[in-house]
Amino acid sequence: MGRKIKLIDTTMRDGSHAIHHQYTKEKVMAIAKGAEEAGLYCIEVGHGAGVGGSVLQYGLEKESTIELIKAAKSMCKNTKVGTLLVPGLGTMEDLKKAVEAGLDLVRVAVHCTEADVGAQHIRLAKSLGLEAIMFFMMTHMTSPVELAEQAKMAEEYGADVVYFADSSGAMTPDDIKDRVNAIRSKVSIPIGVHTHNNLGLGVGNAIAGIVAGCDYVDGTFEGLGAGCGNGNLQAIVAVLNKMGIETGVDLYKLIEVGKNEVRPIIEHSLEITGESILLGYIGIYSSFYLHVIEYAEKFGIDSKLIFEELGKRKVVGGQEDQILDICHEIIEKRKGNVNEK
Amino acid sequence: MGRKIKLIDTTMRDGSHAIHHQYTKEKVMAIAKGAEEAGLYCIEVGHGAGVGGSVLQYGLEKESTIELIKAAKSMCKNTKVGTLLVPGLGTMEDLKKAVEAGLDLVRVAVHCTEADVGAQHIRLAKSLGLEAIMFFMMTHMTSPVELAEQAKMAEEYGADVVYFADSSGAMTPDDIKDRVNAIRSKVSIPIGVHTHNNLGLGVGNAIAGIVAGCDYVDGTFEGLGAGCGNGNLQAIVAVLNKMGIETGVDLYKLIEVGKNEVRPIIEHSLEITGESILLGYIGIYSSFYLHVIEYAEKFGIDSKLIFEELGKRKVVGGQEDQILDICHEIIEKRKGNVNEK
Structure with a gap:
C-alpha cells in the first residue's frame, strides 16, 4: 500500500485504568526507553482519564501526570510524548504545564457528540505548537453520519488528526469501516482508531480501521x-x-518490552470474560469494568444485573458514581423482596 | 442476511490440548448439558488430536474419546456430538466404535495439501450415516487456489462440508476472505472456518469468514x-x-456455562503473549505452544529460538518430537560455544 501507519501506544494512559493509576516514574522511563528503541510514533502517558483526571471518582494517581510526562520525555528523542485531556477534568492551565514538562502531542477527548466542548483546547494546543488530536469517545453511541459531522467540526477547529474510540469495545469490524468511510467523506485530515478487546475484536477492529483507511492506530x-x-x-x-x-516499528523489540516491562505489572487477567462480553455487548464504558467487578464481589451482586442497569441508563465516562447507586438500588430491592415473602 | 450460522463448539477437543487431555466424563456431561440448553449445533469431543490421538507423542488422555462421546451423547438431544479423526492416528475401526458410542458427525482432519489421505474415511463416515466434514489443517501453508483444489476433492469424496483451519493462528482477515472466496468458486457444499487467537484475531477471523460466506464456524x-x-x-x-x-443460540446461557463449567478448569492463562504472537507470526501449529513453553523453561532456553527453528523446519502436526530435538541442538551448540572460549 505504500503508506506508513503511525502507532500510538497508550499502555501508560489507557493501561493506567487497569493498574489503578499506579504508574511510577521509573516504570514510565523503562517503557518509554523501549518504545523509543522500538521506533513507536508516540506514547501516551498519564492518568487513565487524562491530565487532571486524578480525582476520587476515577481513582487517584500515584504520580502526577505532569511528572510522568517529564519522565517519559527524558527517554524519548524520536518518539513523541502525548497525553489525554478531557475538557472539564483537565484545564487549559494543565495543558500549559504539560507542555512545559515536554509534551509533544495532546488528544482532546470528548463524548462523540460534543466536539464543541474541545474547540478551545484544540486551538490552544495548536498555539502551543503541539500535534493536536480530537479524540471522540463512545462512538458506538452515535451514527457514522453524525460522527462525521463532529469530525468536520474538529477539522475546522484546527485538529491535525481526528480519532474515534470504540470505548466500550462494542463495535463490529463493519461498524468500524462504516465510521471511517463516513468521516473520510467529510474531512481531509488523517483518521485514527482506538479499540478495546471486550468482544475479542481489539486487534481485528484495529486492522479493520487500517484497511478502511485509518493512518493512526492505538494499541497497548x-x-x-x-x-x-x-x-x-x-x-x-x-x-x-x-x-x-509499514509501521517502522521493530516487532521483536516490542515483544521484549512487553514481556520484561509490562507483563510484570499486570494485576488482573486480560482474558476475554463473560463480564467483558457483557460490557461490550451492552456497550458500557470500558473503564467501568473493574469497578463493576469489584462492587459486584463486595456486595454479592450478579455483575450482569449491574451491567444491564448501566446499559439502560446509557451512562458515559464520568458517571462512575452510578455503579454504586445501582448496587444500592439492587440491595434495597432485594430487601424489599425478602420482606414481601 | 437471513442465513443461520452453525456453531461447532470444540472446547472439549481443541480445548483438550490446553488441559493436557484431562477431560472427565463428568465435566463433558456438564458442558454438553449447557451446550444443549444453549442450542449449539454441535459439540466436538475427544483427545486434542482426535480419536486415536492418545499416544505419548501428543500426551495421553485421561478418559478415552469413546467414553467421552458416550458421556456427551447422554446429555444431547438436539446438539450433535462430533469428534475429530486424523487418518493414521484414528482408524476406520475407531470411527465405527465412535458411531456405536453415539457419534453424529466426524471431522476428518488432514494437512492442507492431503485431501486424498481422508477419502476413504469420508466415504466410510457417509456409509455410517454421519455428517462428514473434511477439515483442512495448517491452511496458511498453502495458497487459496491450491486449497480450493483440495476442497473440490473433498466434495467429490462426498464430504457434506469443507472446513479450513488456521491452525497456527497465522492468518489475517484478508487471508481468511481469500480462502473462502477461492473455495466457494470451486465447491458448492457449505464452508466452515476454525480460528486461533495467537495474533489476537480468533474472533475477528471467525467474523471475517462468516462475512465472506462461511456457514459453519468453530469457537470454544x-x-x-x-x-x-x-x-x-x-x-x-x-x-x-x-x-x-442468526445462530439460534442463547448468548446468556453460553456466558453462564463458560463461567461455571469451563473457566474453573483452565490451567494456564489464555491471554495473548509474546510467545503466542511468535507462534502465529512464524506460523507454527498451535498445539506446540505449551510444549515449547514447558521445554524452554525446563532447559532454560529462550522460547524465541525454538519457535524460529521450528519455523525454519516447516514442521506440521505430528512432529512434536522435533521440539525436544531442537532443544538438544541448542544445548549442544551452547556447550560448543562455551568450550570455544
Whole structure:
C-alpha cells in the first residue's frame, strides 16, 4: 500500500485504568526507553482519564501526570510524548504545564457528540505548537453520519488528526469501516482508531480501521487497558507486517518490552470474560469494568444485573458514581423482596 | 442476511490440548448439558488430536474419546456430538466404535495439501450415516487456489462440508476472505472456518469468514484451545447478534456455562503473549505452544529460538518430537560455544 501507519501506544494512559493509576516514574522511563528503541510514533502517558483526571471518582494517581510526562520525555528523542485531556477534568492551565514538562502531542477527548466542548483546547494546543488530536469517545453511541459531522467540526477547529474510540469495545469490524468511510467523506485530515478487546475484536477492529483507511492506530503492550484491554500492540504490528503495511516499528523489540516491562505489572487477567462480553455487548464504558467487578464481589451482586442497569441508563465516562447507586438500588430491592415473602 | 450460522463448539477437543487431555466424563456431561440448553449445533469431543490421538507423542488422555462421546451423547438431544479423526492416528475401526458410542458427525482432519489421505474415511463416515466434514489443517501453508483444489476433492469424496483451519493462528482477515472466496468458486457444499487467537484475531477471523460466506464456524467456551486459544464462542455469538446474523443460540446461557463449567478448569492463562504472537507470526501449529513453553523453561532456553527453528523446519502436526530435538541442538551448540572460549 505504500503508506506508513503511525502507532500510538497508550499502555501508560489507557493501561493506567487497569493498574489503578499506579504508574511510577521509573516504570514510565523503562517503557518509554523501549518504545523509543522500538521506533513507536508516540506514547501516551498519564492518568487513565487524562491530565487532571486524578480525582476520587476515577481513582487517584500515584504520580502526577505532569511528572510522568517529564519522565517519559527524558527517554524519548524520536518518539513523541502525548497525553489525554478531557475538557472539564483537565484545564487549559494543565495543558500549559504539560507542555512545559515536554509534551509533544495532546488528544482532546470528548463524548462523540460534543466536539464543541474541545474547540478551545484544540486551538490552544495548536498555539502551543503541539500535534493536536480530537479524540471522540463512545462512538458506538452515535451514527457514522453524525460522527462525521463532529469530525468536520474538529477539522475546522484546527485538529491535525481526528480519532474515534470504540470505548466500550462494542463495535463490529463493519461498524468500524462504516465510521471511517463516513468521516473520510467529510474531512481531509488523517483518521485514527482506538479499540478495546471486550468482544475479542481489539486487534481485528484495529486492522479493520487500517484497511478502511485509518493512518493512526492505538494499541497497548500486552493489551493492557480498561475493560479486558485494548488492541494488543505487538499483535497489531505482527499482523500489519504480514499484510505488508509499514509501521517502522521493530516487532521483536516490542515483544521484549512487553514481556520484561509490562507483563510484570499486570494485576488482573486480560482474558476475554463473560463480564467483558457483557460490557461490550451492552456497550458500557470500558473503564467501568473493574469497578463493576469489584462492587459486584463486595456486595454479592450478579455483575450482569449491574451491567444491564448501566446499559439502560446509557451512562458515559464520568458517571462512575452510578455503579454504586445501582448496587444500592439492587440491595434495597432485594430487601424489599425478602420482606414481601 | 437471513442465513443461520452453525456453531461447532470444540472446547472439549481443541480445548483438550490446553488441559493436557484431562477431560472427565463428568465435566463433558456438564458442558454438553449447557451446550444443549444453549442450542449449539454441535459439540466436538475427544483427545486434542482426535480419536486415536492418545499416544505419548501428543500426551495421553485421561478418559478415552469413546467414553467421552458416550458421556456427551447422554446429555444431547438436539446438539450433535462430533469428534475429530486424523487418518493414521484414528482408524476406520475407531470411527465405527465412535458411531456405536453415539457419534453424529466426524471431522476428518488432514494437512492442507492431503485431501486424498481422508477419502476413504469420508466415504466410510457417509456409509455410517454421519455428517462428514473434511477439515483442512495448517491452511496458511498453502495458497487459496491450491486449497480450493483440495476442497473440490473433498466434495467429490462426498464430504457434506469443507472446513479450513488456521491452525497456527497465522492468518489475517484478508487471508481468511481469500480462502473462502477461492473455495466457494470451486465447491458448492457449505464452508466452515476454525480460528486461533495467537495474533489476537480468533474472533475477528471467525467474523471475517462468516462475512465472506462461511456457514459453519468453530469457537470454544472462554476461548479454551491450543496456542493461546480458539475464537471465543461467547464473543463470536455476541458479535453475530450485533450483526443481526442468526445462530439460534442463547448468548446468556453460553456466558453462564463458560463461567461455571469451563473457566474453573483452565490451567494456564489464555491471554495473548509474546510467545503466542511468535507462534502465529512464524506460523507454527498451535498445539506446540505449551510444549515449547514447558521445554524452554525446563532447559532454560529462550522460547524465541525454538519457535524460529521450528519455523525454519516447516514442521506440521505430528512432529512434536522435533521440539525436544531442537532443544538438544541448542544445548549442544551452547556447550560448543562455551568450550570455544
